[in-house]
Amino acid sequence: MTEEIQVPLSALEHYDYCPRQAGLILLESSYADDASTVRGNLLHQRVHEPGEETRPGVRVLRALPVWHDELGLNGVCDAVELHDDGNVVPIEYKAGSYVKGGPADVQLAAQAICLEARFATRIAQGYIYSGADRRRHAVPVDDILRRRVVAISEEVRAVLTGTVLPGPVADARCRRCSMNELCMPKLLANQKRYANELARRFRPAAESSGDD
Incomplete structure (x- = not known):
């Protein structure tokens, strides 16, 4: 047990x-x-x-x-x-x-x-x-x-x-929360925006170099 x-x-x-x-x-x-x-x-x-x-x-x-x-x-x-x-x-x-x-x-x-x-x-x-x-x-x-x-x-x-x-609540509680920056509620509550941000930050190096 x-x-x-x-x-x-x-x-x-x-x-x-x-x-x-x-x-x-x-x-x-x-x-x-x-x-x-x-x-x-x-x-x-x-x-x-x-x-x-x-x-x-x-x-x-x-x-x-x-x-x-x-x-x-x-x-x-x-x-x-x-x-x-x-x-x-x-x-x-x-x-x-x-x-x-x-x-x-x-x-x-x-x-x-x-x-x-x-x-x-x-x-x-x-x-x-x-x-x-x-x-x-x-x-x-x-x-x-x-x-x-x-x-x-x-x-x-x-x-x-x-x-x-x-998941994040992304409401009025977040403004009073000391962990707001760790949680990133506004970003994570918007899953499409979050996925786009991940894709932008973690693109392969070859692909990223093409933006220069």
Whole structure:
């Protein structure tokens, strides 16, 4: 029996935002920073130091490794609150603005599902901390979001087991993506233009010399 390929929790957010972005990161180890990703990295450096702290009624674990054997997920939670009443609450830190129902919700819900397996509990809600407005945003971990996690996990695993990158979206998301130059969405979305460009760049030397 072959072991199921593990899906990183962070890949769920990347894939939900743009499948091609996830493919470039997972299959080609490609990544590019911009101002927003640098801010995110700096924020995560502060919260990704393993440790814990105790406040009245709650213990906070930071950089907690989690996994889910059945779904084949693994990753690290930025912070997890363990309340005296038994509630387990994941908190995911993001440098940018929070988008309700966006890709970050998928990553948080996946963390909750992993934590449920680890602590044998049920998690109804987690939080996204937005560095843009410096506050928490509650995310209900409902059945719809749970099904979304399962579906995206399967799609990401299909990318990991395949050899073809997902196609470019070539829409408004591309303008905000730090990987725009690596992806070349406008060029690749126009397959005829892409084929012509390949033909122009990789013509045989003899043929190219005739243009001089």
